[in-house]
Amino acid sequence: AQTVTQSQPEMSVQEAETVTLSCTYDTSENNYYLFWYKQPPSRQMILVIRQEAYKQQNATENRFSVNFQKAAKSFSLKISDSQLGDTAMYFCAFMKLGSNYKLTFGKGTLLTVNP
Amino acid sequence: ETGVTQTPRHLVMGMTNKKSLKCEQHLGHNAMYWYKQSAKKPLELMFVYNFKEQTENNSVPSRFSPECPNSSHLFLHLHTLQPEDSALYLCASTRERVGYTEAFFGQGTRLTVV
Numbered sequence: 486a487q488t489v490t491q492s493q494p495e496m497s498v499q500e501a502e503t504v505t506l507s508c509t510y511d512t513s514e515n516n517y518y519l520f521w522y523k524q525p526p527s528r529q530m531i532l533v534i535r536q537e538a539y540k541q542q543n544a545t546e547n548r549f550s551v552n553f554q555k556a557a558k559s560f561s562l563k564i565s566d567s568q569l570g571d572t573a574m575y576f577c578a579f580m581k582l583g584s585n586y587k588l589t590f591g592k593g594t595l596l597t598v599n600p
Numbered sequence: 601e602t603g604v605t606q607t608p609r610h611l612v613m614g615m616t617n618k619k620s621l622k623c624e625q626h627l628g629h630n631a632m633y634w635y636k637q638s639a640k641k642p643l644e645l646m647f648v649y650n651f652k653e654q655t656e657n658n659s660v661p662s663r664f665s666p667e668c669p670n671s672s673h674l675f676l677h678l679h680t681l682q683p684e685d686s687a688l689y690l691c692a693s694t695r696e697r698v699g700y701t702e703a704f705f706g707q708g709t710r711l712t713v714v
Binding site: 489528529530531532535576585586587588589590591592593 | 642688690708
């Protein structure tokens with residue numbers, strides 16, 4: 486079974502600054518995907534970024550980037566130039582390849598961006 | 601708006617009531633999911649449906665009864681629930697594409713059992 490651990494229940498950052506959210510996971514699988522999802526107060530779970538385990542290059546999406554360390558089983562999310570709209574719960578999630586998109590989530594990190 | 605709609609947004613029910621949650625998507629997706637989100641716990645996968653067939657039941661108590669009449673609709677029928685079943689229930693849908701799959705989530709139903 487897979488587990489996903491987010492060790493930071495809450496974080497805060499000043500607007501325009503950079504913040505990094507941590508995620509570690511445990512699996513014996515070799516082929517999998519990792520995701521960061523954002524859940525704002527509207528409760529809609531929105532995909533922020535995803536990483537295929539077979540790719541060594543770290544994924545980036547505009548202001549969002551990841552630091553994927555496969556050997557260390559670490560998958561952190563960096564948010565650059567933080568904006569007030571980034572305030573949300575952020576969930577790290579794991580999916581085994583071929584598992585019909587069954588996601589295993591961490592407990593989440595509440596990020597608050599302060600003006 | 602992701603294209604996955606859940607109703608109702610909020611529901612308060614007594615332990616002896618029977619109610620249903622509804623999820624609808626018109627994205628052409630063939631798989632639909634129910635997740636439970638409780639406070640201070642990770643999201644838990646409850647059920648998976650593929651082309652209307654249930655392919656996963658994650659040891660969910662029988663007081664939760666899913667129904668998938670077609671690929672666009674998913675229901676969760678609730679009866680004789682317990683207060684610990686109070687949570688946010690999220691529906692998601694996916695469609696397999698070559699080299700890429702993404703889940704789209706609804707906004708959830710906030711369920712309170714009294």
